[in-house]
Amino acid sequence: DAGITQSPRYKITETGRQVTLMCHQTWSHSYMFWYRQDLGHGLRLIYYSAAADITDKGEVPDGYVVSRSKTENFPLTLESATRSQTSVYFCASSYDRVRSPLHFGNGTRLTVT
Amino acid sequence: RKEVEQDPGPFNVPEGATVAFNCTYSNSASQSFFWYRQDCRKEPKLLMSVYSSGNEDGRFTAQLNRASQYISLLIRDSKLSDSATYLCVVNMLGVPSGSARQLTFGSGTQLTVLP
Secondary structure, three states, rough: OOOOOEEEEEEOOOOOOOEEEEEEOOOOOOOEEEEEOOOOOOEEEEEEEOOOOEEOOOOOOOOOEEEOOOEEOOOOEEOOHHHHOOOEEEEEEEOOOOOOOOOEOOOOEEEOO | OOOEEEOOEEEEEOOOOEEEEEEOOOOOOOEEEEEEOOOOOOOOOEEEEOOOOEEEEEOOOEEOOOOEEEEEEEEOOOOHHEEEEEEEEEEEEOOOOOOOOHEEEEOEEEEEEEO
């Protein structure tokens, strides 16, 4: 099915490990986003990308790295995971930055022990 | 003042009731508006876009008041399945292009429909 998919759905990792969350969309949307959502907080933007090879920081980028070598993929890497990065991570995409809504993947629940 | 504000609720209403949520925004240059629903930390799902003239989708009606800078969502004949958190999203085109602040989420309004 076309859409936006994230993997893995659940991940447990240890402090200090590197972990990569994957995001793939089949709509050829230009814009892609990574959000985290924690209890007591709304959605917070980590990074976004306007096109392949164009990425920019969001509200909470520290400790994360992104890349976008292909339009359809937008992986998020935690270089050295910390407990404060335990969260639910949502990837999203949109056709443009002006009028189009975001479409979200079903999330990755990450626990850092 | 937050750029997008919602009453967090919770709103507890009986089945069949009509309930309305408001969402205020601070940037008058905002251009596009959306309502999403989110179930129990699942992904937010687009409920409806909000158009200047107002729009309706079944039991749901969305309206935009540019003069007072708020959008609203009205749910008629509430169902148990409407229980969720409702998020408003504002696309603020007045901020620098590409800014992380451009697309801003409200913190959500929690609705519980009671049998």
